[in-house]
Amino acid sequence: MNADESSLRSATSRAYYSVFGTARDRATTQGYVRLLDGSSSHKSLWTFFTASTVLQRRQFGLDGLRLHRQRLSADYDNPLPGPPAVAAQDAVTEATRMLGLVHTI
Amino acid sequence: MIQLPVYTSSSTVASWTSSHLRTREHRRSFRFDATQLASTISREPVFRSEPSSAALCVVSEGELALIDLFFDSADLVDTRRYVQGHPWVFELLIESVAHVSRVFGPQSRVTLELVSDPSAPADEELFALIPCSLGGQVGRELLRNLDTSWWLNASTRSHNDLIFDIKLG
Numbered sequence: 689m690n691a692d693e694s695s696l697r698s699a700t701s702r703a704y705y706s707v708f709g710t711a712r713d714r715a716t717t718q719g720y721v722r723l724l725d726g727s728s729s730h731k732s733l734w735t736f737f738t739a740s741t742v743l744q745r746r747q748f749g750l751d752g753l754r755l756h757r758q759r760l761s762a763d764y765d766n767p768l769p770g771p772p773a774v775a776a777q778d779a780v781t782e783a784t785r786m787l788g789l790v791h792t793i
Numbered sequence: 794m795i796q797l798p799v800y801t802s803s804s805t806v807a808s809w810t811s812s813h814l815r816t817r818e819h820r821r822s823f824r825f826d827a828t829q830l831a832s833t834i835s836r837e838p839v840f841r842s843e844p845s846s847a848a849l850c851v852v853s854e855g856e857l858a859l860i861d862l863f864f865d866s867a868d869l870v871d872t873r874r875y876v877q878g879h880p881w882v883f884e885l886l887i888e889s890v891a892h893v894s895r896v897f898g899p900q901s902r903v904t905l906e907l908v909s910d911p912s913a914p915a916d917e918e919l920f921a922l923i924p925c926s927l928g929g930q931v932g933r934e935l936l937r938n939l940d941t942s943w944w945l946n947a948s949t950r951s952h953n954d955l956i957f958d959i960k961l962g
Binding site: 735757 | 908910911912913915916918920929930933940944945948949953956958960961962
């Protein structure tokens, strides 16, 4: 793995965590408490949103689960399934979009 | 093009498939009309969307053959194991064929990939990855179209065990 690929993987991962942290803070103000049922903190948070009856919140949760997969791929897949620059660009774009929505849900 | 029969349930589909697609050559030459398939299946759908009741249901070998027929799998053994353990995922995958075809085009062949978080290995999710060569922005718009026209409502039956996404590259 070259330095450039490492940077791009890191960008994907950081993009995810920026959304995860902000969404968790938002969810906490709405009564979210992580269930200690063995599921990951990530799945637990996004399920909080997908379980909603409000379509916008459900969409936000689905997109969070998708971005989480991108982060797992960036952190663990070797080799990456696609061009790292494409994945990083997509993740940053998605994260930016979601950060713009998080306070409206 | 093989003329598909009128299905009344997914088990009928499985029965038809196992009796008509026995050879690899036949499977290879099989071209289906996804819209026709899904509309006929959905005439009398067999919903197995509740984990509690679904535990009593079994995904048959014939039904698993349908998954092999319509989807690629990153790991066939793992995918089969997962679908057998999550019958509601099977129903949604079959439903998805027509919807994905409608939004992404009839040539879109979805790849199934089991994803787990190393921090919670038991937490598996099956991702259905739709190939998209048009770039991330167009791909996300198409995915949003799939969400609003079908998946956003259907996903409530998935219990987050199945997730659709695009595959860039």
